[in-house]
Amino acid sequence: MNTEERDLLDEALRRATSEHSGAALDAALARLGWHDALATEPRTAVSLLFEQQGRAATTSSALDDVLVAGLGIDDARGAAVLVARADLCEPPGKGGEPVIVDGLGTARILEAEYTLVLGRAEDRVFAATVRSGELVRRPVDGMDPWLGLVEVTGAASAVSPARSVDVGMWRRAEAWARVAVGHEILGASSAMLELARRHAVERVQFGRPIAAFQAVRHRLAETLVALESARALLDVAWVDAAPDAAALAKAVAGRSGRTAIRHCQQVLAGMGFTIEHPFHRYVRRVLVLDEMFGSARALTAALGREVLASRQLPPALAL
Amino acid sequence: MELDEFRAALDRWLDDQTSALAPEDGSGTLDEHMTQLAKVKRLTFDAGFMRYGWPERVGGLGGSALLRAYLGEALAARDLVEPGIYSITETLAPTMIDYAPPSLAADMVPRLLRGDETWCQGFSEPGTGSNLAALVCRATRDGDRWRVTGQKVWTSLAQYAQRCVLLTRSGAPDSGHRGITALFVDMDSDGVEVRPIDTMHGPPEFCEVFFDDVAVPVERTLGAEGQGWQVAMDLLPFERSTALWHRAAHLQRRLQDLLDVVPVGALEPAEVGETILQLAAFRARSRATVHRMARGERLGPETSVDKVLVAQADQAVFDLVAAALPAELLLGDDLAGARWRTEFLFSRAATIYGGTAEIQRNVIARRLLDLGTDG
Numbered sequence: 001m002n003t004e005e006r007d008l009l010d011e012a013l014r015r016a017t018s019e020h021s022g023a024a025l026d027a028a029l030a031r032l033g034w035h036d037a038l039a040t041e042p043r044t045a046v047s048l049l050f051e052q053q054g055r056a057a058t059t060s061s062a063l064d065d066v067l068v069a070g071l072g073i074d075d076a077r078g079a080a081v082l083v084a085r086a087d088l089c090e091p092p093g094k095g096g097e098p099v100i101v102d103g104l105g106t107a108r109i110l111e112a113e114y115t116l117v118l119g120r121a122e123d124r125v126f127a128a129t130v131r132s133g134e135l136v137r138r139p140v141d142g143m144d145p146w147l148g149l150v151e152v153t154g155a156a157s158a159v160s161p162a163r164s165v166d167v168g169m170w171r172r173a174e175a176w177a178r179v180a181v182g183h184e185i186l187g188a189s190s191a192m193l194e195l196a197r198r199h200a201v202e203r204v205q206f207g208r209p210i211a212a213f214q215a216v217r218h219r220l221a222e223t224l225v226a227l228e229s230a231r232a233l234l235d236v237a238w239v240d241a242a243p244d245a246a247a248l249a250k251a252v253a254g255r256s257g258r259t260a261i262r263h264c265q266q267v268l269a270g271m272g273f274t275i276e277h278p279f280h281r282y283v284r285r286v287l288v289l290d291e292m293f294g295s296a297r298a299l300t301a302a303l304g305r306e307v308l309a310s311r312q313l314p315p316a317l318a319l
Numbered sequence: 320m321e322l323d324e325f326r327a328a329l330d331r332w333l334d335d336q337t338s339a340l341a342p343e344d345g346s347g348t349l350d351e352h353m354t355q356l357a358k359v360k361r362l363t364f365d366a367g368f369m370r371y372g373w374p375e376r377v378g379g380l381g382g383s384a385l386l387r388a389y390l391g392e393a394l395a396a397r398d399l400v401e402p403g404i405y406s407i408t409e410t411l412a413p414t415m416i417d418y419a420p421p422s423l424a425a426d427m428v429p430r431l432l433r434g435d436e437t438w439c440q441g442f443s444e445p446g447t448g449s450n451l452a453a454l455v456c457r458a459t460r461d462g463d464r465w466r467v468t469g470q471k472v473w474t475s476l477a478q479y480a481q482r483c484v485l486l487t488r489s490g491a492p493d494s495g496h497r498g499i500t501a502l503f504v505d506m507d508s509d510g511v512e513v514r515p516i517d518t519m520h521g522p523p524e525f526c527e528v529f530f531d532d533v534a535v536p537v538e539r540t541l542g543a544e545g546q547g548w549q550v551a552m553d554l555l556p557f558e559r560s561t562a563l564w565h566r567a568a569h570l571q572r573r574l575q576d577l578l579d580v581v582p583v584g585a586l587e588p589a590e591v592g593e594t595i596l597q598l599a600a601f602r603a604r605s606r607a608t609v610h611r612m613a614r615g616e617r618l619g620p621e622t623s624v625d626k627v628l629v630a631q632a633d634q635a636v637f638d639l640v641a642a643a644l645p646a647e648l649l650l651g652d653d654l655a656g657a658r659w660r661t662e663f664l665f666s667r668a669a670t671i672y673g674g675t676a677e678i679q680r681n682v683i684a685r686r687l688l689d690l691g692t693d694g
Binding site: 197200201209211212213214217218220221222224225228229230232233235236248251252255297299300301302303304305307308311312313314316317319 | 322326385388389392396564568571574575578579581586587588589590591592593595596599600601602603604606607609624627628677679680681683684685687688689690691692693694
């Protein structure tokens, strides 16, 4: 994809994500050829869509497609994907027994006929296809009712024997999902910064825009620095050979999102605290996204534990 | 030469030359660091590596700036040079290449690259720290010479330097950034006096420099009269690209050194993870900036983000050292303890030198976020 094609896709995604959400956005993505882009240029497709989706605070079930593409399981295209919340002791549904399910899915799981359940057992990863209708599906309101998450529990029988997933492919899928969610956090955080920036320039107190006060300026500058560091790591996550690159990027994105919430909320003050103002949508979105595929807190501690145990830093990013 | 080829050749050569490149006595003094720097520069120049990334007209062998970015990285990662004193090359050679008369650049730059000479950068003054454009060190035209009178401060390595890239006030006192002229001054000129400043971290690498009616030939003017502000601003992209990338390599090395000796249980996983993330974020940002510079893009106020990140990463690394090795840091009188202490204390200045953390945030607010003027 050359720069012009990339810009065209970005603009089409900007329009789609700002005009549609949920199933309508899924349909719009299919119409504009996003899935083809995902198949040929995952980096461009993932980074552009999720950043725009974050910016617009809309939602889709594209994360399921990212996981399937990352796993390279071609015959699962279009299925809902469920990543089991905890490690399993037994491979799911290996001998035809029911697959016990506990996880969070996108809204696709309410509509799709089949769900691909991914579970880890010891060091192996398994995938089992089940009928979505057999699962107990609870649409989650929670902190962010607009995100369309679905809590899934219960048991369902596998429609075919569970298959073993190559661990390298699982890591790739997880890395892509982390980068996708990282970009969504970045998009949402950029939107918060823009809301706060505009407010600071327009809001007059003591006879001047509050943007004239250094305390306000420095909070917004701090936010931009946080977002730029997340962007730098998300950009290299695709080229960095280090296996943890996506986890690092997701951790910094989550932390940056929380930094954006803290500073932008303070600058927006009372205005940003009302329900009419869009700010709260972004706060809710970022808080939930940070928890998906490893929170900043969890990933940071895991990285620290690993490094303390091995006494080896992750390989340094090469020039 | 391409980066991959350069990297492989340099790594091989550095492996072969391990003993030739090693510091002589390991005393850790500034004198030793300067001797070591000169030696490493001479050996890398004579082997050709130091000449890549610089134009042929100043003794270079051409090629992308990525090559010299990698050279400094490799030297810092192997703990062969301290990147702070090495960075003078990265910042002052481009200034000479862009602004000195061509014959002067051709004569002088190879001396800097080969480590035959040390140069210094006379910018800050007692009355102008963050507000550089208010400098007052006076340059008056006297026929075919400038006569310079004034004082500089925080001039790194001036006591070792043969030359100084000096910013002077050539216009009216209130001429601001328009009335500044950059000069290339021989430090052995009559009327130049250097006094090292004792600082809390130990090595006296900063100096006061006094100029008392010092004569500087007009052909030593860098750029045109009154163009000094542009000279100073054009130096910034180099200070914020390759030089910071080298700093990242140094911090990575010292963090690994810490991991090699940290007592079990001395650190919380979360604080270790946090420091690694800060360093990784800075390194990723710096890498993008170095690549932009090497592609010929014009670097501007966005490099203030790099500066904020390097300062945070620097302090995070040495905060971690302080948490992990309190006895060494506070009580250690051996070389290792003294080095951790010096570096910890120097890291406190990371948010001060090269434009304070507050100045960087002001630049970000005004130039990147378009928040208008403050106050």
